[in-house]
Amino acid sequence: MMTREQWQEFVRSKPVRTALFMTGLLLILLSPLAGAIPGPGGIFVFAAGLTLTLRNSDWAKRQYVRFKVWQPKAGRWADWGLRRRSARRREERRKLRHAMGHPPPADELAQGAIAAIMPDPPAKAPEKWSDREGRSD
Numbered sequence: 001m002m003t004r005e006q007w008q009e010f011v012r013s014k015p016v017r018t019a020l021f022m023t024g025l026l027l028i029l030l031s032p033l034a035g036a037i038p039g040p041g042g043i044f045v046f047a048a049g050l051t052l053t054l055r056n057s058d059w060a061k062r063q064y065v066r067f068k069v070w071q072p073k074a075g076r077w078a079d080w081g082l083r084r085r086s087a088r089r090r091e092e093r094r095k096l097r098h099a100m101g102h103p104p105p106a107d108e109l110a111q112g113a114i115a116a117i118m119p120d121p122p123a124k125a126p127e128k129w130s131d132r133e134g135r136s137d
Contacts, residue, residue, distance in 0.1 A: 017056045024052030 002010070010016060027049025035042025053060045068075030079087030 020052050021056040021060070024049045024054075024056065028053065 011020075027045050029049075031042045031046035031049060033042075034045040054064055064075075064078075068078070076087065076091075079090075
């Protein structure tokens, strides 16, 4: 059986990262086909592909950052959906600034065309099943 350190070393190797990146791209490309089937399958396939791609490619991370700069509100939705810790920290700082009466930064005021029509993400993170049952993960 592999230890956690051995597993992390295996996943960080270049061939495995490349294979996971390619798998993520394949899932992103297949998501419209999964979306044609009744039900929300295409969304989950796209989300899984995006997660694999962002975790295993520096190029994809740079493109994601460019997208977030271009469309801040849409980027906040994506961060919320991916449950990123950095997004939670930014959201807490934004709420604290708002509570203290400071105006939002200039980059938050300049929204792109997509972000202008999108509502804000929910203030509370999505509930996990274990939260409802009173169990720990």
